[in-house]
Amino acid sequence: MNKTFDYLVVGCGYAGSVIAERIASQLDKRVLIVDKRNHIAGNAYDYYNENGVLVHKYGPHIFHTNAKHVWDYLSQFTDWRPYFHRVLAMIDGQKVPIPFNFNSMEMCFSKKLAEKLDQKLLDKFGFNKKVTIFELLKSEDPDLKFLADYIYKNVFLNYNLKQWGLKPEELDKSVASRVPIYTSRDDRYFTDVYQGIPLQGYTNMFQNMLNHKNIHVLLNTDYRDIVDTIPFDKMIYTGPIDLFFDSAFGNLPYRSLRFEQHTFEQDYFQEVAQVNYPNNYEYTRITEFKHLSGQDVPRTTVAYEYPQSYEYGINDPYYPVPKKENTELFQKYANEAEKLKSVTFVGRLADYKYYNMDQICARALMVFEKEVANEKE
Numbered sequence: 578m579n580k581t582f583d584y585l586v587v588g589c590g591y592a593g594s595v596i597a598e599r600i601a602s603q604l605d606k607r608v609l610i611v612d613k614r615n616h617i618a619g620n621a622y623d624y625y626n627e628n629g630v631l632v633h634k635y636g637p638h639i640f641h642t643n644a645k646h647v648w649d650y651l652s653q654f655t656d657w658r659p660y661f662h663r664v665l666a667m668i669d670g671q672k673v674p675i676p677f678n679f680n681s682m683e684m685c686f687s688k689k690l691a692e693k694l695d696q697k698l699l700d701k702f703g704f705n706k707k708v709t710i711f712e713l714l715k716s717e718d719p720d721l722k723f724l725a726d727y728i729y730k731n732v733f734l735n736y737n738l739k740q741w742g743l744k745p746e747e748l749d750k751s752v753a754s755r756v757p758i759y760t761s762r763d764d765r766y767f768t769d770v771y772q773g774i775p776l777q778g779y780t781n782m783f784q785n786m787l788n789h790k791n792i793h794v795l796l797n798t799d800y801r802d803i804v805d806t807i808p809f810d811k812m813i814y815t816g817p818i819d820l821f822f823d824s825a826f827g828n829l830p831y832r833s834l835r836f837e838q839h840t841f842e843q844d845y846f847q848e849v850a851q852v853n854y855p856n857n858y859e860y861t862r863i864t865e866f867k868h869l870s871g872q873d874v875p876r877t878t879v880a881y882e883y884p885q886s887y888e889y890g891i892n893d894p895y896y897p898v899p900k901k902e903n904t905e906l907f908q909k910y911a912n913e914a915e916k917l918k919s920v921t922f923v924g925r926l927a928d929y930k931y932y933n934m935d936q937i938c939a940r941a942l943m944v945f946e947k948e949v950a951n952e953k954e
């Protein structure tokens with residue numbers, strides 16, 4: 578390749594692709610975007626497997642946001658299949674709705690007890706509210722305390738031990754608070770204004786985003802292998818921040834997963850797209866992709882998720898591990914990053930933040946406006 582580029586963007590996930598698209602379309606500058614994987618779309622990558630089923634390679638990805646500007650931005654590159662995510666969790670041999678709500682209560686307790694608990698929740702928190710497990714655990718009322726302990730033990734404790742190797746309270750509270758208790762019968766996993774799945778899949782949406790004359794995509798390439806040979810002016814880096822600095826202050830911890838896919842010659846495998854297994858088995862959840870895509874094929878593929886510790890070079894760093902000492906270590910890297918004027922850091926692993934897709938998209942759009950489009954020539 579003998580071209581020169583204005584920008585080298587490292588990583589073809591949301592962070593890299595959104596910024597590359599903006600640079601190409603709004604600044605009319607030339608971008609080389611590289612990924613060490615053999616595909617675009619980062620962890621949102623989906624593809625048709627050998628059985629013709631559209632699957633998400635890195636676990637279930639459901640798009641949801643309250644940010645209209647993010648929804649409008651992505652809608653330039655895809656139409657959407659309207660979809661509300663519903664999740665069941667296997668508790669005491671029954672599949673009950675998660676987030677835990679009044680319907681879950683009716684399944685787990687006698688009618689009389691469920692009604693009493695509903696009323697107490699309504700009196701204390703009001704109707705249609707979201708209550709975190711940590712708030713509920715603070716209850717002094719013995720019935721609400723009983724409920725809190727039940728949900729903590731059956732929904733959160735063992736799931737967390739599997740997913741993170743830690744108890745819920747050993748992590749930043751924002752993690753378990755992602756799945757609050759609802760004081761209603763709303764059994765949607767997300768309640769955002771905009772929700773859906775890209776009609777032709779995520780990868781197709783990314784293809785449309787990157788399909789621009791100013792963007793050159795290079796896959797199967799670690800940026801380190803080309804950084805000294807291909808000329809460019811500025812870099813956008815979306816990979817793990819500690820690796821950029823050769824882990825100079827020590828490794829930032831990440832959590833990984835192993836996905837196991839199975840295909841069955843039957844229409845459907847389970848009632849909803851996602852069933853969680855907080856207490857039984859080594860996996861945390863089973864995802865059935867046809868529920869997400871609405872695809873009409875006479876077989877179905879599911880993925881089992883087995884949490885794992887992350888090992889450099891062995892598996893992928895999927896989750897930052899949000900807790901105080903890790904944030905402090907991250908800050909050391911962020912201080913170094915701040916000094917590098919020709920490199921911009923943005924991404925779930927570059928920012929070491931547990932971003933959803935809409936959050937990283939919003940962040941990439943903001944970084945583009947504030948730091949990339951604004952900078953002096």
Ligand code: FAD
Pocket residue numbers: 587588589590591592593611612613614618619620621635636637638639640641798799800801815816817834895896923924925926932933934935937
């Ligand atoms: P990534 O998608 O990780 O992209 C970074 C890219 O950089 C990767 O492709 C990587 O290969 C590449 N890279 C790293 N280092 C280098 C290097 N040295 N050289 C070249 N390339 C490099 N969000 C939701 O909103 N809804 C969901 O339902 C949802 N489900 C999820 C389920 C799972 C199991 C996981 C792990 C995440 C889920 N997310 C979900 C979060 C979503 O995946 C992230 O918010 C999003 O993918 C982050 O985008 P990113 O660009 O920051 O990172």
Ligand code: UDP
Pocket residue numbers: 666675732733734736737740745752753754755756853855
């Ligand atoms: N969680 C749990 N039990 C569940 C579902 C979630 O304990 O049945 C907790 C757990 O700490 C998990 C967090 O809530 O890591 C966030 O769950 P979410 O479904 O948002 O996880 P993700 O899809 O990001 O893996």
